[in-house]
Amino acid sequence: xxxxxxxxxxxxxxxxxxxxxxxxxxxxxxxxxxxxxxxxxxxxxxxxxxxxxxxxxxxxxxxxxxxxxxxxxxxxxxxxxxxxxxxxxxxxxxxxxxxxxxxxxxxxxx
Amino acid sequence: xxxxxxxxxxxxxxxxxxxxxxxxxxxxxxxxxxxxxxxxxxxxxxxxxxxxxxxxxxxxxxxxxxxxxxxxxxxxxxxxxxxxxxxxxxxxxxxxxxxxxxxxxxxxxxxxxxxxxxxxxxxxxxxxxxxxxxxxxxxxxxxxxxxxxxxxxxxxxxxxxxxxxxxxxxxxxxxxxxxxxxxxxxxxxxxxxxxxxxxxxxxxxxxxxxxxxxxxxxxxxxxxxxxxxxxxxxxxxxxxxxxxxxxxxxxxxxxxxxxxxxxxxxxxxxxxxxxxxxxxxxxxxxxxxxxxxxxx
Numbered sequence: 559x560x561x562x563x564x565x566x567x568x569x570x571x572x573x574x575x576x577x578x579x580x581x582x583x584x585x586x587x588x589x590x591x592x593x594x595x596x597x598x599x600x601x602x603x604x605x606x607x608x609x610x611x612x613x614x615x616x617x618x619x620x621x622x623x624x625x626x627x628x629x630x631x632x633x634x635x636x637x638x639x640x641x642x643x644x645x646x647x648x649x650x651x652x653x654x655x656x657x658x659x660x661x662x663x664x665x666x667x668x
Numbered sequence: 669x670x671x672x673x674x675x676x677x678x679x680x681x682x683x684x685x686x687x688x689x690x691x692x693x694x695x696x697x698x699x700x701x702x703x704x705x706x707x708x709x710x711x712x713x714x715x716x717x718x719x720x721x722x723x724x725x726x727x728x729x730x731x732x733x734x735x736x737x738x739x740x741x742x743x744x745x746x747x748x749x750x751x752x753x754x755x756x757x758x759x760x761x762x763x764x765x766x767x768x769x770x771x772x773x774x775x776x777x778x779x780x781x782x783x784x785x786x787x788x789x790x791x792x793x794x795x796x797x798x799x800x801x802x803x804x805x806x807x808x809x810x811x812x813x814x815x816x817x818x819x820x821x822x823x824x825x826x827x828x829x830x831x832x833x834x835x836x837x838x839x840x841x842x843x844x845x846x847x848x849x850x851x852x853x854x855x856x857x858x859x860x861x862x863x864x865x866x867x868x869x870x871x872x873x874x875x876x877x878x879x880x881x882x883x884x885x886x887x888x889x890x891x892x893x894x895x896x897x898x899x900x901x902x903x904x905x906x907x908x909x910x911x912x913x914x915x916x917x918x919x920x921x922x923x924x925x926x927x928x929x930x931x932x933x934x935x936x937x938x939x940x941x942x943x944x945x946x947x948x949x950x951x952x953x954x955x956x957x958x959x960x961x962x963x964x
Contacts, residue, residue, distance in 0.1 A: 587943075591753035595870055597917075597929060597945040622760040625773040640756040642775040654753055654775035661755040664697045 562648045563620055563627040573612035579603040583649040590655045602653065609655070610639060630665060637665035672712070678722045679711055685723075685798070686730045688766025692793045693734035693786075694741055695754035695778045703733055728808045731794065735786040742782075754778045767797040780827050783866055791816050792823035841909070841916040843934045847942070848907060848918055854898030859891035862939050869893065869942040890942065 562581050569577025582599045588606070589595045596605050610618055610631050616638065621630045629641040640662055644652035656662065686707060690700035707730050719725045745752045754775060757765065764770050772781060772793050781789050787809055794800040794808065795816075806816045843862060850858040868885040884893045906921045917931035933941040 589753060595943055595945055597931075597943065601945075622758060622763060623756050624754075624775055624778075625759050625763050625765065625770045628756065642756055644774065644776055652776065654756075656753055656756050660698075661696075661753075664758060665756070 562645065562650070563629070563643060566650065567618055567620055567629065570606065570611040571618055573607070575603055575607045575611070578606055578611065581650055583646065583651045586649075586651055586653070588653040588655055591658055591661065606653070610641075632667065635667045637662045637667075640665055671716070675711060675716055679708055679726070682723055682726050684762060684766035686726055686766070688764070689727060689730050689793060689798065690734050691757060691765060692767075692772045692778075692781075692797060693731070693738055693789060695782070696741070697755045697757045699737065699741060703730065703737055706733060724804065724807075727794075727798075727800075731790050731808050735790055738786045738789070752782075764797075768799040769797055771796040773797070777827065781823075783868075784823050784826060787811075788819045788823040788826075791819035792827070795820045796824070837916070840932065840934045843939055844916055844918060844930075844932045845909075847932055847939060848930070851894040852898060852902045854895040856891055856895045859894055860887050863887040863890055864935065864938045864940050867939055867941065870944065 566578060566581035569575075569581065579599055582602055584599050585597075586599055586602045587595050587597045588602045590605075596602055610629065613631070616631050616633045618629060618631050621628050621640070623629070623640060623642045626643060626645075628643045629639075630637045631639040638657065640656050642654040642656075643650055644654075683704060686704050687700055690703045691697060694700050694703070707726060710729055711726060714725075716722070756775075759765055759773070765773055767773070771777070781792070784792065790809060791805055794805045795802070800808075802813045802816050802820075805811075805820075806813045809816060809819075811819075847859070847862050850862060865887050866885075867887050867890050869890045884890050904922050905927060908919045908921070910917050910919055917929050919929055920927040929945045931943050932939045933943070
């Protein structure tokens, strides 16, 4: 597992948005399924902060998503969000964010 | 062991590989699962005594069904609201998802493969991820070895060409400014000239600005879209430019308020992609998990 995804998760868990931002490339983009692209570290930090970090009754974990370290946000054994992560030079360059329950059927844990 | 038990054991051994092919073709675990199930039904009713090589037979069946399925899946995805993303797949138990290599599995790769023809995609997946010999891919696709080599080479060019951008920073900036000028005046001919045949335009829409919520694809449609927009969108919009890491973006403001940011990704052939991103204030609606999603 790459350290920077772990660091990203730990910062996010404690709602440390400066720490979240530090894991992102300046030119990072996030694409939300069915919604749209968000571009740049400031905007992506805001999106991630609201979507993934410090939400009550949830847990954020590092998962193997499409062959690389990614993220999943869980509530009661069900994944609410799964994120595939692209990285270069130990910085996150892209987040591919899927929230549609129809696309997360394979992501249930007891 | 009965004949059927034997058939089941053979199939179970090959299942991860078949799923890996189907997922890479369809970008959907649900659709790949259904397809592999369909292959299993066919395998049960096949005269297996006449099948010399079950692995080759099942990979062929899976690939051919996936090529058909991809064509109807693409029609469904055209009506998806907003940009369409693949279904993420858990690879903790099997990092390459049944393949020899990790190729054609990352989201960026799956997104790029959406632009390949179904045959190009199959040839690329079988060659690059599963390391099939060209001759075998030719059998699977009912084609010839030289034709398959060409499919794979075209696909690779597309995949690497877009991942490692593109043109010199000055050329990208020039294309962006020329594009904006043509978009403002709605010059259809000039717009089409600037765009590559496979161009796509992605905007987040979000209901806040009246723009397309789903990607617009193809030079003719994209040119028409921006041409139609020209009659009302640009009135009072001021443009300034920012450059980060050699990529120039246009910042759009209306009466001093940030309206959005627009940039183009370009290759030697012209504009490959137009990205239109909303003002940060417009991000808020994204984070509602209860948002009205359609299955896709």
